[in-house]
Amino acid sequence: MTQLETAMAIMMKVFDTYAAGEGNPGTLTKGEAKTLLEKELPGLMKGAKNQAGVDKILKDLDFNGDSEIDFSEFGVLVCTVACVCHSRCSKK
Template sequence: MTQLETAMAILMKTFDTYAAADGNKGSLSKGEAKTMLEKELPGLLKAAKNQAEVDKLLGGLDFNGDSEVDFSEFVVLVAALTCACHGRCKK
């Protein structure tokens, strides 16, 4: 596989691993999303000044308001964080 194909496979595997924790493989509950952030993005959580910032981030992931994070919302998070880390996003 190419590097990009590998990256895509890793994103899918990561989402599926955490989404499967409560039995609903189609989305991340708030608890699953928090666990994923803690294990997969520990540097991001360390940079957060307080728990309210983390809760705001988690709430911001749920674009459609269903109290869960589906794969599309997860991919948007990863893309936004990647842009921010790469310095190409304006905000």
């Protein structure tokens, strides 16, 4: 597989691993999403100013308002974080 194909496969596996914890195995509950962020993006979580900000991000990700994060919504999070990181790295 190419590097991008590998990255996509890893992203899908990470989502599926955390989504399988509780509730619907095709979506992340708020608890699953927080655990995923804490374990998979610890640097981002350490840099978060407050927990209320993290809760707002999770709420804003839930575009369809079903109180869960599906893979499409998760993809938006990953792409947004990647864009922010890329922008910061490009400025250095």
